[in-house]
Amino acid sequence: MEKIAIYPGSFDPVTNGHLDIIERGLKIFDRLIITILENPAKKLLFSVDERIDLLTRSLAGFSNVESASYDGLLVDYAKQRNAHAILRGMRAVSDFEYEFQMALMNRRLNREVQTVFLMTGLRWIFTSSSIIKEAAKFGGNIESMVPPVVQEKLEQRFHCLLGGDSEDSDETV
Ligand code: PNS
DSSP states (O other): OOOEEEEEEOOTTOOHHHHHHHHHHTTTOSEEEEEEOOOTTOOOSSOHHHHHHHHHHHTTTOSSEEEEEOSSOHHHHHHHTTOOEEEEEEOSGGGHHHHHHHHHHHHHHOTTOEEEEEEOOGGGTTOOHHHHHHHHHTTOOOTTTSOHHHHHHHHHHHHHHTTOOOTTOOTTO
């Protein structure tokens, strides 16, 4: 039987830390479904469509992965997609309590789905989408922390917010 895992998250935006977990996950699972779900606690920068597009383009070099989004419970989507595992990355101890709570709630909601945690590579331990967005917002160099398409998108978005040209600007208009 094909071993399928859902790798869920906000992915606002996808970072090299996420790609590191995907690479490690593919050593264990036959297929990963990278799924954008709603985290009501988060204030988002990008729309679902933009996040899917960034994910898809960042994953161009990977096989056996797909990007998706789902509006609802993670365990329901896992069941729908025939996935028996949820993959999550763990950075430092600070991640533990939140991850533990979420894994136990998901287990309570569906006992057939197991959560698997993988340790992120040491070089990504301090990064997160939120802190990268903050650095990018104030002009920090985030080149080594995100895929090039994400860097470009963040630069466009913050340049735009700071009152620069719009992403879709047309010099001839
Ligand atoms: O990257 P994040 O924001 O830490 O990911 C959290 C996410 C989106 C995986 C989580 O909020 C989620 O699973 N949302 C969907 C609703 C759900 O099933 N919640 C878990 C049980 S209450």
